[in-house]
Amino acid sequence: MRDKGYLNTSMRDIASAVNIEASSLYNHIKRKEDILEQTCFQLAQKLDLGIKEVNDIYFGAAEKLRMAVNQHIRIITEDLDASHLFIHEWRHLSPEKKTEFISLRDAYEKEFRAIIQLGFNEGVFKDVDEKFATLTLLASLNWVIEWYNPKGEMQPKEVAEKLTSFILSGLQKN
Amino acid sequence: MRDKGYLNTSMRDIASAVNIEASSLYNHIKRKEDILEQTCFQLAQKLDLGIKEVNDIYFGAAEKLRMAVNQHIRIITEDLDASHLFIHEWRHLSPEKKTEFISLRDAYEKEFRAIIQLGFNEGVFKDVDEKFATLTLLASLNWVIEWYNPKGEMQPKEVAEKLTSFILSGLQKN
DNA sequence: CCTACCGATCGGTAGG
């Protein structure tokens, strides 16, 4: 599904992947969109729980950011196929579900923004455009699924660590 | 096409957008894939020309990076529909064209990597994982098309400027 | 879980 995309993956493709006939899939799901729907909303919920946990347990914006990145990377690298649906294919949800999904994503984004805001209030982060910084940050995080190889050398924790230090202090020597 | 995606946009959709019949489109193109193909390769070429120009004209890694980001943002915000195809829908190119496209993208990526490498050699950039830094950088740049609004306040130059400073010096105060 | 099949829609062609 990651190669072909959601629309280009037919119920017959899915069925043959599990060695049954297409019509038999309908004993497990009601519509094709259920697969997309369940995957997108499950991941949204996982991420939301993750960042709320981080906000409850840790103190200090830098530490919160570090842990939020860590959780995000851990969750999206756990199941790359599901993450692909969550990151790219949610556009093909039905209009109602799409609206619902977007508001979940926005809520998650706001949690990240709050951390950046906190960092500014603490005096440890620069006075950046928060909305902009959050989008750029999440873009970097989500792009990981495009190149991440679970069988490669880099563990999710290491990826998260590198991303955090990149985001916090950038490329340039000071 | 940006809303529905390449696969979900039928020739009938395209035709009705220009007020003709679907079959009449075939007087202008040979196959649906031609649209995707031409758009993807045109943009790849533009970006490649852009970064080569930057590498010829400017000196110093920080300055080169700044200008490369500027060119990239300028080009992808010029035509958001085309950029959508270039960034997301190239997956649906035919196998041969896909391979060709990927090698163009890799070449472009290498130009960015070379700038980061140069920065390290000059002693102005940290000793980062170059491959990793390049991917993260390009992820941030390409994500711009997801939220950029041509009618909004931010001009492409301003977006590029903010991105560059984010990439160079990060969030944290030093 | 299967066979058999449906209406809808697709990319594309023939012929003018």
Add this chain to the structure above:
DNA sequence: CCTACCGATCGGTAGG
């Protein structure tokens, strides 16, 4: 540029 149409394939259903 059009009408008319094609074979293929789609998501999904009926009935067992």
